[in-house]
Amino acid sequence: MSPSTRSDAVHVRAPGKINLGLVVGRRQEDGFHPLATVFQAVSAYEDVTAHPAESGVTVTVSGLHADRVPTGEQNLAVRAARLLAESTGVEAAVRLHIRKGVPVAGGMAGGSADAAATLVACDTLWRTGLSRDDLAELGAALGSDVPFPLAGQTAIGRGRGDLLTPAMSRGEYHWALALQDTGLSTPEVFGVFDELIAGAVVDDPQADRTxxxxxxxxxxxxxxxxxxxxxxxxxxxxxxxxxxxxxxxQDAGALGVVVSGSGPTVAALGRSRQHALAIAAAVTAAGVADDVLCVTGPVAGARLSGGAEMLASAGTPGDRG
Structure with a gap:
């Protein structure tokens, strides 16, 4: 299919995540740790626009922490587009733009959301016709967290976190997120974890029943x-x-507070949206975060949106405190 016969630009929005529970098992011989994690997709979003191109894959980035996102071959969105093209036999020709709303290296899977959104966008742009299961399988080859932004809502992740089972969840949850300008390296965090636990962990972690x-x-x-x-x-x-x-x-009355994933984002659960805003205000006043964001969850996974409705049709974006 030539670029001239392809559809116009495709917009896809994918959510970031919070790990409500993350149980980590002993490091295996392949270097990975078995996980039992409970993901909740929240209303901090990555928006990816895929434009037709004559050839090649390029990416530009705007929004939160945009200056910290690589735009070369190591970018997960670029890798996702190339993998989809290779897997389906189409020409890898697309111009991507990412509008970030999820912190970089913050433990909220912003890069994984970019990859998930790119898979959906390019599948639509190139009319490759893959199912969500097919896209999730490709996503897992890119990174353990990529399948979840495709699914969204609430799910249990097993294995490396990529084997998902939908979780029953009722109600809406309101979070204040304390963001840091300096991220944490996931491999480094796992390395320190190995040093701290000194082998005192299980081989088959399970999600917390409570x-x-x-x-x-x-x-x-x-x-x-x-x-x-x-x-x-x-x-x-x-x-x-x-x-x-x-x-x-905690002093602001949060129902619970946890570092999300490998950090450094801190997620505080409020009683209501207003309470989440109050927690965010307390964090800001104390000067213990570089930025704050209030979000709700669970929300849907990666999905198409169109034209001027790109930002509005997928739900209410997070409110900054």
Whole structure:
């Protein structure tokens, strides 16, 4: 198919995530750790626009932390487009633009959301006709977190986090996110985790039952008490100032506070949207974050949006505190 016969630009929005529970197993011989994690997709979004091109894959970036995003071959969106083209036999020809709303290296899978959105956008632009399961399989080859932004909502991730099972969840949850300008390296966090636990972990981690019961009941208070992240001590070892961020959010009455994924984003659960805004204001006043963002979850996974409705049709963006 020549570029002149392809459709016009395609817009896709994909969500970032919070790890409500992250249970980490012992490092395996392949270097990876088995995980049992509970993902919740939240209303901090990555917007990817795929434009027809004569040849090649290029990417430009704007929005949150845009200056920290590589635009060469190491960019996950570029890799996603190339992988889709290679897998389907089409020419890799697309001009991508990413509008970021998810922190870079913040433990919220912003790069993975870019890859997920790019897979959907290029599949539509190039009319390759793959199913979501097919796209998720390609996504898993790019990174363990890529399949989840395709699915969204709430899910349990097993294996490396890429084997997803939808989780029953009731209600809407309101979060204040404390963001840091300096990210944390996921491999480095796992390395410190290995040093700290000294082998005192299981080989077959399981999702926390109390947390899952709280989600099924829609009980925000119980969910707050059940939040868990086995990587949090390692993140605090590398970024000790996060302890103060956690403390300020707790003092502001958060139902629960947790470092998301490998950090350094701190997620504080509020009783309501207004309470989440109040927590964000307290964090800002204390000067313990470089930025704050209020989001809700769960939200849908990567999906097409059109024209002027690109930002509005996929839900309400996060409110800055």
């Amino acid at each position: 947390l899952m019961q709280a989600l099924r009941a829609g009980d925000a208070a119980e969910l707050g008490r059940a939040l868990r992240n086995d990587l949090q001590p390692a993140a605090l070892e590398l970024a000790p100032h996060l302890a103060e961020t956690l403390a300020v959010a």
